Amino acid sequence: MKIAVGQGSCGIAAGAMKTYEILNSNLDLNKNQLTVTGCIGMCYLEPIVDVYACDGLHRFVKVNGEIAEKIATAINNNDLTSVKEFEISNDDKQFLDKQTRIALRHCGVINPEIIEDYTNDDGYKALNKVLTTMSPEDVIEEIKVSGLAGRGGAGFPTWFKWNAARQSTGDKKYLICNADEGDPGAFMDRAVIEGDPHNLIEGMLIGAYAIGASEAIVYVRAEYPLAIRRLQNAIDQAMAKGFIGQNIMGTDFSCDFRIKAGAGAFVCGEETALIESLEGSRGMPRLKPPFPAQSGYWHKPSNINNVETFANVSWIILNGGNAFSSMGTENSKGTKVFALTGKIKRGGLVEIPMGKTLRDVIFDIGGGIKNDKNFKAVQMGGPSGGCIPEELLDTVIDYKALSQTGAIMGSGGMVVMDDSTCMVEMARFFLDFTAKESCGKCVHCRLGTKRMLEILTRITEGNGKEDDIELLEELCLAIKDGALCGLGQTAPNPVLTTLKYFKNEYIEHIVDKKCTAHECTSLLRYEINADACKGCTLCAKKCPVGAISGTVKNPHKIDMAQCIKCGNCVSVCRFNAVEVK
Amino acid sequence: MSCNCQNSTDFSLLEPCLEKYATVPGSLITILQNAQDIYGYLPVDVILHISQRTGIKVTKIMGVATFYSQFRLQPVGKYLIMLCQGTACHVNGSLQIEKVINEHLGIKDGETTEDGLFTLKNVACLGCCSLSPVMMINDDTYGSLTPEKAISIFKELQEKAREEE
Numbered sequence: 124m125k126i127a128v129g130q131g132s133c134g135i136a137a138g139a140m141k142t143y144e145i146l147n148s149n150l151d152l153n154k155n156q157l158t159v160t161g162c163i164g165m166c167y168l169e170p171i172v173d174v175y176a177c178d179g180l181h182r183f184v185k186v187n188g189e190i191a192e193k194i195a196t197a198i199n200n201n202d203l204t205s206v207k208e209f210e211i212s213n214d215d216k217q218f219l220d221k222q223t224r225i226a227l228r229h230c231g232v233i234n235p236e237i238i239e240d241y242t243n244d245d246g247y248k249a250l251n252k253v254l255t256t257m258s259p260e261d262v263i264e265e266i267k268v269s270g271l272a273g274r275g276g277a278g279f280p281t282w283f284k285w286n287a288a289r290q291s292t293g294d295k296k297y298l299i300c301n302a303d304e305g306d307p308g309a310f311m312d313r314a315v316i317e318g319d320p321h322n323l324i325e326g327m328l329i330g331a332y333a334i335g336a337s338e339a340i341v342y343v344r345a346e347y348p349l350a351i352r353r354l355q356n357a358i359d360q361a362m363a364k365g366f367i368g369q370n371i372m373g374t375d376f377s378c379d380f381r382i383k384a385g386a387g388a389f390v391c392g393e394e395t396a397l398i399e400s401l402e403g404s405r406g407m408p409r410l411k412p413p414f415p416a417q418s419g420y421w422h423k424p425s426n427i428n429n430v431e432t433f434a435n436v437s438w439i440i441l442n443g444g445n446a447f448s449s450m451g452t453e454n455s456k457g458t459k460v461f462a463l464t465g466k467i468k469r470g471g472l473v474e475i476p477m478g479k480t481l482r483d484v485i486f487d488i489g490g491g492i493k494n495d496k497n498f499k500a501v502q503m504g505g506p507s508g509g510c511i512p513e514e515l516l517d518t519v520i521d522y523k524a525l526s527q528t529g530a531i532m533g534s535g536g537m538v539v540m541d542d543s544t545c546m547v548e549m550a551r552f553f554l555d556f557t558a559k560e561s562c563g564k565c566v567h568c569r570l571g572t573k574r575m576l577e578i579l580t581r582i583t584e585g586n587g588k589e590d591d592i593e594l595l596e597e598l599c600l601a602i603k604d605g606a607l608c609g610l611g612q613t614a615p616n617p618v619l620t621t622l623k624y625f626k627n628e629y630i631e632h633i634v635d636k637k638c639t640a641h642e643c644t645s646l647l648r649y650e651i652n653a654d655a656c657k658g659c660t661l662c663a664k665k666c667p668v669g670a671i672s673g674t675v676k677n678p679h680k681i682d683m684a685q686c687i688k689c690g691n692c693v694s695v696c697r698f699n700a701v702e703v704k
Numbered sequence: 705m706s707c708n709c710q711n712s713t714d715f716s717l718l719e720p721c722l723e724k725y726a727t728v729p730g731s732l733i734t735i736l737q738n739a740q741d742i743y744g745y746l747p748v749d750v751i752l753h754i755s756q757r758t759g760i761k762v763t764k765i766m767g768v769a770t771f772y773s774q775f776r777l778q779p780v781g782k783y784l785i786m787l788c789q790g791t792a793c794h795v796n797g798s799l800q801i802e803k804v805i806n807e808h809l810g811i812k813d814g815e816t817t818e819d820g821l822f823t824l825k826n827v828a829c830l831g832c833c834s835l836s837p838v839m840m841i842n843d844d845t846y847g848s849l850t851p852e853k854a855i856s857i858f859k860e861l862q863e864k865a866r867e868e869e
Contacts, residue, residue: 133832136845164836307829308789345737345774346830348843386733386772389828404764405771464792464833471834502791538791538833552794556828562771585831631729 124155124198125175129231131162132349133310137169142191146172149195156460161318161353163231164217164472168211176203182211203684210535214490218469221488223450225458226311226434227474230318234334235353238360241321247366249437250325253332254374257440259289262333264584268444270456275301275392275429276504276533278455278522278607284426287416288334291424298378299420299427300327301397302343302350305389306505307556309536311460312430314472316343318349319434320357324380326433328366329440331378334426337380342397344385354382355538389506389560393608394427395419396562407562408608414569429534431460451477459532465502465539466493475520482516485539491511496541501626506553506560507613509620510546515564529620531582531613545642546625547632553617557610568611571602575618584645587633596622641703648704653678655700662692662701713749717742726758728860732768736775745776773827779825781816783861786840790829793836801837802826804851808858822858 128134128143146157153667163171168184172194175181181203183194190209197206224230227607233240241247253262267282288296300323304312315323327339336545343351358380361367367380380401388406390396395409398420419425435457439447448456455477461484464470468490475484481501492498500510511518518524525532558572563695575598578591599622606612622629631637638646651662651671658676663669673679681692681701693701721738723786725731735758746769755762769775778865785805789798802824806812809822816823832838839854846857 132830132845133834133847136832136847166832169835248740303829305828307794308792308833309829310831310833313831346827383734384737386737387774387827388772400728400733403730403734403768405767462833464836465795470792505791536791538795541813544795552791560828561743637827 124177125158126150126155126198127158127160127173127175129161129169129171129173129235131166131231131314132347133162133166134169134171135310135349137166138187139170141188142172142186145188145191146195149192149199151199155198158234159230159236161230161235162314162472163219164213164227164314164474166471167467167469168215174198174203183209184211184215185209185664191412203606215469218471218473218488218490221483222474223476224474225438225447226322226431226460227318227472228438229322230314230472234317235318235320236356238321238338238364240359241319245441246321246437247325247361247364249440250328250366251372253329253440254372254376259333259335262329262440263289265440266333267446269435269439269447270444270451271432271435271439271447272455272522274431274435274459274534276507276531278532281428281432284428285330285333288336288424288426291417293424294333295338295423296336297420297423297425298327298331298334298339299397299425300339300341300430300433301392301394301427302341302347302430303385303392303397304344304347304430304534304704305392305560306507306534306536308464308502308505308538309462310532311462311472311535313347313350314460315430315434315496316347316354320354320435321348321361322437323354323430324357324361324367326436327380328371328378329436330426330428330433332376334424336426337378339380339421340383340401341381342383342385342391342401345387350384351382351384358382361510372554388562390562390608390610393610396608397427398425405562407564408610410607416435427697429533452521452524452568454523455532459520461535461537461538463489463535463539466496466541466544467491467539468493477520480517480519481511484520484537485516489539492539492541496543499540499542499544500528500546500549502540502549502617503536504531504613504616505536506557507531507609507616508533508536508542509616510549510624511620512624529616529623531616543642544641545583545638545640546621546628547579547638548583548640548642550618550621551576551583552578554614555696559615561611561614565605565607565611567602567605568607568614571598571606572611572614574598574614575602579618582629582632583638583643585632585636585643587629589633591633592622592626592629644690647688648683649681649686649688649690649692650702650704651679651681652700654700655698657698659696659697661695665691665695667691709846713743713747713753715750715753718750718753722754726750732758732760732765733772736765736769740775741779743777748777779816780825781821782865783822785824786821786827786830787824787841788828788830788832788836788838789826790833790836792833793829793838796836798837800851801849801854804854805858808855821862 271281272278311555369377391406396406400406415425460474554576558576656678663671
């Protein structure tokens with residue numbers, strides 16, 4: 124039997140290495156083959172072990188050391204019925220069954236460290252087809268037919284960028300992959316690189332052929348060490364097979380390939396900042412035009428696409444642009460990968476055709492809200508995006524429809540929030556992020572985000588002023604208009620959307636000095652319900668500042684003047700007598 | 705230029721990297737990454753040495769070193785705690801974990817414990833959002849953290865460090 128252990132970063136964090144070791148030492152390896160795969164996307168069930176038996180696939184989930192031993196014994200005895208209880212439930216199966224996988228089609232299926240696993244599944248066939256039967260113009264036409272648009276966030280038509288770079292004249296052109304996945308809450312690109320690195324390489328080589336580039340560079344963020352290691356391994360293997368380098372597959376096409384590790388700066392996800400960083404400088408955006416297609420890396424024509432964009436290319440070449448464009452809506456074709464996280468039951472990677480609704484993703488696939496709490500909002504597009512409220516859950520996934528809500532498709536981060544999340548605090552969180560990550564080049568972003576952060580901070584601390592909302596709105600519009608790059612122009616989005624859909628929360632914070640989500644500690648009041656308190660004295664003992672007084676078997680009291688709102692009393696009380704207001 | 709360091713830094717460790725990259729345009733970040741891997745941080749004398757060997761002005765090197773969050777100008781503890789403060793971790797309670805670190809280890813963001821064992825660094829997103837809240841200690845990722853779980857991880861590492869001594 125073939126046994127595969129999912130070893131993406133999340134699998135490893137959940138203990139997949141230990142699971143692998145136990146299987147390795149307990150399995151009869153003369154009869155069985157043990158291998159690894161990347162992340163299948165069901166991160167909430169890791170570590171996952173797939174057993175390919177003669178009657179089909181048996182998928183075991185949350186396999187800790189103890190379960191791994193049992194599974195190994197069952198496999199050695201050729202009887203999987205004894206471990207059936209550890210197999211994935213029918214409910215959880217829905218998570219994958221309801222998806223349509225193109226960019227992620229090999230993730231969690233093949234071994235990312237073995238090139239043969241990829242070539243046996245039609246790998247590098249698209250590259251061969253392109254190099255032997257298609258002109259660069261044919262390739263661009265096929266991508267145009269497919270309707271593929273940039274998956275990094277902006278949704279710009281891929282063929283248009285390729286064509287512009289193709290049309291640019293120059294002795295040297297570069298093809299660059301933006302793998303600086305900086306949006307907090309997004310990890311699609313990491314999963315593709317860790318789980319299917321050859322698919323990225325193949326897509327990039329096809330792109331390089333189309334625009335006439337002789338060098339391809341992947342800019343990967345330094346926080347992804349495993350992705351860098353697997354990608355380097357894949358590059359070495361592809362080079363050994365003659366898929367990278369001089370006269371690829373015996374044709375005239377030559378292309379070098381290398382990785383550049385980023386050094387941690389969110390703004391480097393902006394393409395001109397990324398180019399500055401590639402050149403060894405501070406990652407500060409350049410003025411556009413000229414666009415990178417005319418003057419990019421070392422001022423040569425350069426084309427930059429996101430990982431997921433490239434991950435679709437080989438599939439489009441093999442299956443035809445029409446097959447891709449048959450999925451989706453009028454404005455948005457194909458599929459999109461989302462990283463579903465936050466207060467969600469089934470968190471992980473979801474790839475679905477465009478045109479599904481947010482409700483489909485969050486409730487149908489994601490299983491709804493954790494602990495059966497109430498849905499409040501979903502944050503899409505990271506610091507450049509916004510929060511979408513419940514009444515807009517039937518919005519279809521489509522570039523235009525999503526931007527009409529005030530959020531954006533973005534790179535695909537979807538952070539789900541329940542009613543314990545304060546929307547003002549959420550806006551403050553994102554502004555804290557953008558203020559820290561602002562490169563400082565333009566005044567609007569450098570100072571504007573700081574001022575907004577100050578205002579939001581004072582609102583969450585209970586010191587908000589009555590005209591703060593107008594001031595925030597004014598600042599938002601000024602920054603949108605005045606900032607130099609995408610980071611600055613979109614930085615106000617989290618504030619604008621929360622003001623649009625959750626203005627009442629701002630007013631509560633400012634006027635009533637209340638935080639209904641109980642997140643802003645400065646606005647909380649702790650009180651002991653005298654009827655419920657049994658006078659056990661535990662809270663008084665655990666209070667770090669001695670703010671609780673009372674005698675044994677008599678109701679206790681909290682002195683709010685001394686209380687530091689640490690919440691210890693709430694967590695230690697066994698009678699739920701401490702009330703947070 | 706004279707240096708106040710007690711121990712002189714061994715520049716020969718960086719030589720293979722400088723031989724390969726010193727004259728290749730655009731390699732400054734790569735050189736700094738290598739230097740930090742070797743010395744654990746970017747000491748002043750190493751920055752001066754890189755400037756001499758590459759011809760890149762010290763101001764530019766400092767500009768780059770202070771722009772990117774990966775680079776450190778101060779040494780770090782044996783265990784570098786990178787606490788994820790991404791959106792998913794934030795929503796699932798990363799601030800509580802930070803509080804535990806503040807209280808249990810007595811360090812705030814950017815600080816190192818007196819025994820030189822732990823340094824805390826808040827980071828944007830580690831990309832393990834499904835296991836949030838998450839922290840990375842050196843190269844190992846720890847997910848689904850609770851205050852109790854975090855404390856037991858620190859205790860384990862303290863124990864391990866004591867044994868190694």
